Amino acid sequence: MASSGSSYHHGDLRAACLSAALELLEEDGATGLSLRAVARRAGVSSMAPYRHYPNRDALISAVAAEGYRELARDLAAAHPAPATPDDLVDIGVAYIRFALDRPAMFRVMFAEPCDPANDERVAAVAAITDYVRDIVHRVFPGAEPEPLANAVWALVHGLAFLHLDGKLDASRPDEIADRVRAAFHAILSASRTEG
Secondary structure (H helix, E strand, O other): OOOOOHHHHHOHHHHHHHHHHHHHHHHHHHOOOOHHHHHHHOOOOOOOHOOOOHHHHHHHHHHHHHHHHHHEEEEEEEEOOOHHHHHHHHHHHHHHHHHOHHHHHHHHHHHHHOOOHHHHHHHHHHHHHHHHHHHHOOOOOOOOOHHHHHHHHHHHHHHHHHHOOOOOOOOHHHHHHHHHHHHHHHHHHHHHHHH
């Protein structure tokens, strides 16, 4: 029979807490995320998570960082070497699919308070930002990558939340892809006309 103190000795407490947080997020959304709930789910003492996460914001930051890593994998899988505007559209569609498939995670990543100094989250956000900037630079080599990357991300991110919040129909994946493609082409056509 295990003693009550055995719950304090966990092989990888940090990973167990993060895994528990991800499970709770999928079940109850961000409202179900607390350090106590994570401790219960992980089967450790109520104080154990505090060894790695001093407060809820730190836990949310770790969950968001995991979300950014998952998003990066999904975007890379959508098109491993984007070089054309249509390739960029494919990545935009993958971004919106991630938001629709993982709405609680997406909201944690972009709408929940977090620890702004959390190194893991800062690094994960920087990786996504660099990824978008590099793609935009490859697809539009003559453009300034920073402002155009921000515009592309804002366009796709806005479309993701419009779909997520029910302002745009998200029931048919092909319509989502067509909508993203049309938005990209409208912006590109307008910028060529003005130039």
